[in-house]
Amino acid sequence: MVEKPLTHGVIGRDDMTIQFNDETFRDDYSFYNSAWAIKRFPFPFDKDDYMYSVNMEPHAGGREGSIFDNRFDVDEHYVSEMRDRALVLASDPLRCQSLPHMTLAGWDLLELIMVSKSEDYPDMFELHRDGDKWRWINKPLGIDDSFTFLDETTLPYGPMEYITRQTQGDFAVLDQRDDNLWMDAGMITTQADWSLDFDIGMNFFEWHAPVPLAHEKGIFVRALKFLLNIQQGSPVRRLNWTMTVNPLLDTSPENYHKWGVQKTTLTPDNLGSKQHLRVELQTFFRLPRSNAMVFPIRCYLCAFQDIVSVPKWGRRLHRVIRDLPDELAEYKGFAANRPMMLDYLAKFDDGLPTSPGIWPEIETEPALQK
Amino acid sequence: MSGATKIGVRVTEIVPLNNLVTRFKFEPLDGSLLPTFSGGAHTVVEMKDGDRTRLNPYSLMSDPSDRNAYTISVRRDDEGRGGSLFLHKNVKVGDEMVLSNPVNLFSLDLRAKKHLMIAGGIGITPFMAQIKQLDRNHGNWELHYSARSEDLASYARELTSEHPNDVHVYYNDKDQSIDLEQLLDGQPLGTHIYICGPRGMIDWVRGTAKELGWPREAVHFEEFLAPKPGKPFEVKLAVSNKVIEVGEHESLLEAIERAGVDAPYLCRGGACGQCETNVLECDGEIVHRDHWLEPDEHASNEKIMPCVSRFTGKTLVLDR
Numbered sequence: 310m311v312e313k314p315l316t317h318g319v320i321g322r323d324d325m326t327i328q329f330n331d332e333t334f335r336d337d338y339s340f341y342n343s344a345w346a347i348k349r350f351p352f353p354f355d356k357d358d359y360m361y362s363v364n365m366e367p368h369a370g371g372r373e374g375s376i377f378d379n380r381f382d383v384d385e386h387y388v389s390e391m392r393d394r395a396l397v398l399a400s401d402p403l404r405c406q407s408l409p410h411m412t413l414a415g416w417d418l419l420e421l422i423m424v425s426k427s428e429d430y431p432d433m434f435e436l437h438r439d440g441d442k443w444r445w446i447n448k449p450l451g452i453d454d455s456f457t458f459l460d461e462t463t464l465p466y467g468p469m470e471y472i473t474r475q476t477q478g479d480f481a482v483l484d485q486r487d488d489n490l491w492m493d494a495g496m497i498t499t500q501a502d503w504s505l506d507f508d509i510g511m512n513f514f515e516w517h518a519p520v521p522l523a524h525e526k527g528i529f530v531r532a533l534k535f536l537l538n539i540q541q542g543s544p545v546r547r548l549n550w551t552m553t554v555n556p557l558l559d560t561s562p563e564n565y566h567k568w569g570v571q572k573t574t575l576t577p578d579n580l581g582s583k584q585h586l587r588v589e590l591q592t593f594f595r596l597p598r599s600n601a602m603v604f605p606i607r608c609y610l611c612a613f614q615d616i617v618s619v620p621k622w623g624r625r626l627h628r629v630i631r632d633l634p635d636e637l638a639e640y641k642g643f644a645a646n647r648p649m650m651l652d653y654l655a656k657f658d659d660g661l662p663t664s665p666g667i668w669p670e671i672e673t674e675p676a677l678q679k
Numbered sequence: 680m681s682g683a684t685k686i687g688v689r690v691t692e693i694v695p696l697n698n699l700v701t702r703f704k705f706e707p708l709d710g711s712l713l714p715t716f717s718g719g720a721h722t723v724v725e726m727k728d729g730d731r732t733r734l735n736p737y738s739l740m741s742d743p744s745d746r747n748a749y750t751i752s753v754r755r756d757d758e759g760r761g762g763s764l765f766l767h768k769n770v771k772v773g774d775e776m777v778l779s780n781p782v783n784l785f786s787l788d789l790r791a792k793k794h795l796m797i798a799g800g801i802g803i804t805p806f807m808a809q810i811k812q813l814d815r816n817h818g819n820w821e822l823h824y825s826a827r828s829e830d831l832a833s834y835a836r837e838l839t840s841e842h843p844n845d846v847h848v849y850y851n852d853k854d855q856s857i858d859l860e861q862l863l864d865g866q867p868l869g870t871h872i873y874i875c876g877p878r879g880m881i882d883w884v885r886g887t888a889k890e891l892g893w894p895r896e897a898v899h900f901e902e903f904l905a906p907k908p909g910k911p912f913e914v915k916l917a918v919s920n921k922v923i924e925v926g927e928h929e930s931l932l933e934a935i936e937r938a939g940v941d942a943p944y945l946c947r948g949g950a951c952g953q954c955e956t957n958v959l960e961c962d963g964e965i966v967h968r969d970h971w972l973e974p975d976e977h978a979s980n981e982k983i984m985p986c987v988s989r990f991t992g993k994t995l996v997l998d999r
Contacts, residue, residue, distance in 0.1 A: 410789035413816065459815075486788050487896050538945060538953055541714055542684040542780045598743065598812075600717040600786040 325433050329388040329449060335396075340556035342615055346385055348669060350611045351376050351588045352619075353548040355667045357628040359637075365535060368546035368592045372668070376590060377546070380425040381476060382607065383433065388449055390477050390499070390558065397498040397559050398474075403506045404561075405470050407482070407494035414482050414494060415469030416459055417596035418603050422472045447475055469494055478590075478607030481505075483513075485600060490536060492516055493601075499558040499608045501551045501587060502642065507562070521636045536593060539602065544594040548667075552643040552650075553587040556610045560587075575646055580653045581614035584646070586626070613653060621664065621674040623657030630654060684780040685725070686713065690772055691748065696833045700801060701767055702752045704741075705778060712746035716781035718809030719873075719901070722749060723779040723947060728765050731929075732936075735762035735905075736948050738875075739781060740807035744815065749778065752833060754801040759905050760928045784950050785875065785901035787812070792869030794820040797857065797884055799876020800827065803834055805901065806875065810842070821845050823862065825880070828852040859887050874900040904949045904968055906930035909989045915996045916940060917959055931985035935999060942985065942999055949987035956983050956997050963992010 332339045342350065371377025376384070397404055407415055423445055427436040435446040441458040452475065456463035464471045473480045473496035482494035489512045497505035508516040513533050520529075539545060553560055554572045575583055590607040617623035630638075631651055638644040659678040664670055692704035707713055716739055726733040737751040756763045770776070785805055787794060794813060796806045803824055813820050822845060826832035829850055838846045849855040863872070872893065874884045881900045888898050908928050915922050916935065925934040932954055935942045945953040949969030958965070958981050967977040969984035976982050983990075983997070 408790075413789060484789070485786065534952065538951060540684070540780055540782055540945070541716070597715040597781070598717055599789065600720070600783045 325448060326430075327383065327385055327387070327433070327449075330385045332386070332389045334389070334393045334556055334558040338555050338557075340386070340389075340610065342611055343385055347611065347615045347618065348671070349375055349384075350616070351548055351590055351609055352616070352622050352625075352667050352669070353550040353586075353588050354625050354629050356665060357625050357663060358632050359629045360634075364547045365545045366547070368544040368594075376607075376609065379429040380544070380592075381422055381429070381478075381605070382590070383426070383430055383449075383477065387477055391450060391475060393558050394474060394496075394498045401563060404498045405473070405496045406505055406509055407467055407469050408510065411469070411482055411484065411494035411599075411601065412461065412467065414484070414596050414599035414601035414603070415467055417598050417601065418480065418482060419468040419472040420458070421594060421596065421603070422476050426476075450475055470496060476605075478605045481604040481606065482596075483602045483604055485537065485602060488537065489513055490533065490602060498561075500561055500606070501553075501589065501608075502560055502562055502565070504562045519640075521640050522634070536602065539593050539595050541595045541597050544592055546590060546592040549589045549591055551587050551589075551641045552646075553585045553610065554583055554646075556585055556612070558608060558610075572642070572646060575649060577649060577652060580649060581617075582612050584613045584650060584653075585610045586613070586616055613650075617654070617657040619669040619671060620657075620677050621670050623654070623677065624659070624661060625663050627651065627654035627658035686778045686780060688749070688776055688778055690770055690774045690776060692750075693770070693772055696752065697830050699831060700752050700754050700833045702740075702750055703766065703770070704748050704750045705776065706748045708775060713749060714780055715746060716743045716808075717783050717786055718743055718812035719785035719787060719805045720781035720783035720808070721785075721805075721946070722751070722781055723945075724751070724762075724766070725777040725779075726762060726765050726770075728761070728769070733762045733765060734933075734944075734947055735766075736946050738785075738805040738808070738901075740804040742811040743808050744812075752801065752804050756905065760908055760930075762905070782945055782951070784946060785873070785899065787818075787873075788871045788897075788899065790869075791871035791897075792819065793867055793871070794818060795862075795866060795870050795872045796820060796822045797872065797874045797876070797880070798822065798824045799874075799880040800825075800831070801833070802875035802877070802880075802901075804875075806873070807834060809873070810838075821847075823847045823849070823857050825849040825851065825855075825857060825876070859884065860891070863888055863891050863893065870897070872898045874898070875902070878902055901950070902970070904970075904987045906932075906947075906987045907968065907989075909966065910991060912990045912992075912995070914990065915960075915994070916999045917996050918999055925989070930987065931983070931989060935985060940999060944986060947986045949984055952984075954984055954986050956985055956999050957981065958983050958995065959998050960994055960996035961990075961992070962994040963990060965990050965995070 334340050376382045423436045426434040433448050437444040443458050444455045446453045479497045479499050481492055483490040484493040492508045492511050495505045517529050557568050560568050588609045592605050594603050596603055616626055638647050687708040688705035689708055691706045694702040721736045721738045723734050723736050739749050740752055741750040753763050753766050755767050787809055798806050835848045849857055874881050881902055885898055911927050912925050919940045921938050923934050923938045925931050943953050945951040952971040961980045965980050965983050966989040968987040971984055972982055
């Protein structure tokens with residue numbers, strides 16, 4: 310495990326189960342993962358090679374303490390991520406949009422998150438309901454609001470914006486009609502290089518048009534069929550991944566001029582701390598009142614030096630990145646840096662076999678043999 | 680486990696509305712709250728009929744925001760395979776039953792400036808829930824409801840007394856009928872049409888709307904097909920390596936389930952696409968009865984929807 314300097318700040322209260330990091334995702338990049346966060350990082354590769362697949366499974370809990378355990382995972386980055394979201398919204402309000410017919414879906418989402426968080430984290434979140442008079446307490450963010458459910462005038466923002474300013478991850482809210490899904494609302498501030506303002510109103514095939522190889526494999530046709538049939542009470546999930554230099558949440562096309570250039574700052578010496586594997590936990594829930602879908606996209610970042618502290622992950626990450634088709638490295642934006650990444654990762658691959666599955670297996674997997 | 684998540688309920692009220700239609704009310708067994716739903720959703724009702732399990736979809740007609748109870752209205756079908764007869768004759772107040780979570784294949788398009796609803800007979804039920812949902816959000820709607828006679832027009836009286844300006848009822852035995860061309864011609868831009876009723880009515884409204892130049896996306900319809908009885912036939916299930924016999928009064932899907940093979944499904948009425956199954960070998964004719972597959976897929980005999988479709992001929996081998 311990589312030693313962490315003791316100077317990192319924490320925020321939080323003694324009566325809460327999580328201590329929140331005081332950190333930034335911009336400028337000085339003081340973001341860090343604790344040993345706890347590294348161990349529960351959602352490493353996305355279950356074997357030594359990678360190709361697209363629909364790879365959906367029920368989002369119905371998971372290994373205790375893992376990021377799959379609760380419907381909406383809350384971790385040590387919560388408070389700082391919400392601070393970063395507020396900064397993004399202040400400079401670019403179009404990151405949050407909701408077409409007029411999506412307000413009911415926004416209420417659906419608010420209810421889903423408030424009910425889930427108050428049940429899953431009762432020490433941090435409380436929801437008190439008396440008919441349509443609701444009171445919501447969010448202790449980490451110091452919020453205690455009373456409002457009338459389904460009455461927008463009683464909240465400081467629309468229902469979707471209100472609740473997603475308090476929930477980690479991006480949220481695409483999709484209307485379902487004509488056997489298709491439509492990107493008609495969203496809160497998108499931590500995205501892997503796509504734009505809500507560009508995609509708003511598009512259907513499933515339109516917003517996926519830029520993805521290489523997957524169309525030829527018929528993946529999107531099958532994925533859409535699957536998603537249209539997701540039912541109330543039976544959410545599903547999958548992992549997706551890309552690469553990010555520096556722990557940036559906001560890698561949007563709108564700000565490419567700010568972060569794109571940072572990809573050229575990698576050197577063999579700083580790569581371990583600057584290069585991050587960016588993993589998205591994508592979940593899909595049917596919303597009951599609107600029959601819309603919500604697609605939360607939760608971003609987890611982990612520096613290469615922290616990933617290779619887990620021997621199994623170090624071996625496997627090297628093999629996956631080495632054997633990835635060029636189109637995918639190009640699409641994910643790291644083709645130019647791939648040789649340097651491989652030089653770094655090769656040091657952590659001793660050629661030993663790896664066990665199947667994504668879990669770290671720290672106790673059973675052999676230590677690095679070189 | 681296939682199908683939507685299950686909910687254990689108790690029958691708390693049975694109200695005969697007329698000669699053909701009876702209303703059933705269900706409340707959750709454990710005293711918890713039922714999931715909210717969207718107007719137009721249905722539930723699949725599980726019936727234990729001796730050693731046979733019947734699964735029939737019915738539209739939810741209660742207020743979608745009422746989480747204490749669900750209600751459905753069931754029209755007795757004397758010629759069907761027996762699900763509606765079972766509900767009418769065997770189910771009593773106090774019985775425990777199992778419902779699926781709500782599934783909506785007939786959702787309102789919330790972009791619509793106006794919702795124009797056209798109901799025939801028992802097709803009124805999904806609109807009962809949609810009207811309650813729209814009223815809560817001050818939606819603009821209008822209902823045209825056609826029934827055989829005043830006696831058989833379930834809920835017509837309540838609807839007209841609560842919404843005298845928005846509900847128009849037509850009795851066939853009084854030679855009243857919807858003047859469809861005039862009705863469609865007078866609608867404001869941004870109106871969406873919803874049709875639920877017999878096949879003939881759906882075809883008539885869709886055809887007329889098409890002729891008048893309505894966009895396809897603005898015309899919504901729902902027709903649940905009850906699986907029709909038919910001659911028994913034999914099917915081979917290649918994956919599970921079983922040969923099964925499909926009886927006269929059961930569907931292919933039911934026969935697959937009876938053989939202990941877990942096959943996916945949701946609506947069991949030929950509409951949702953979930954049970955789509957590849958055909959590996961077909962020496963004979965598949966009797967396609969679903970709304971899901973495209974005409975060229977029907978012609979190819981490479982796919983079948985086992986919830987409603989049947990087979991006549993020598994050999995049918997399925998990828999299941």
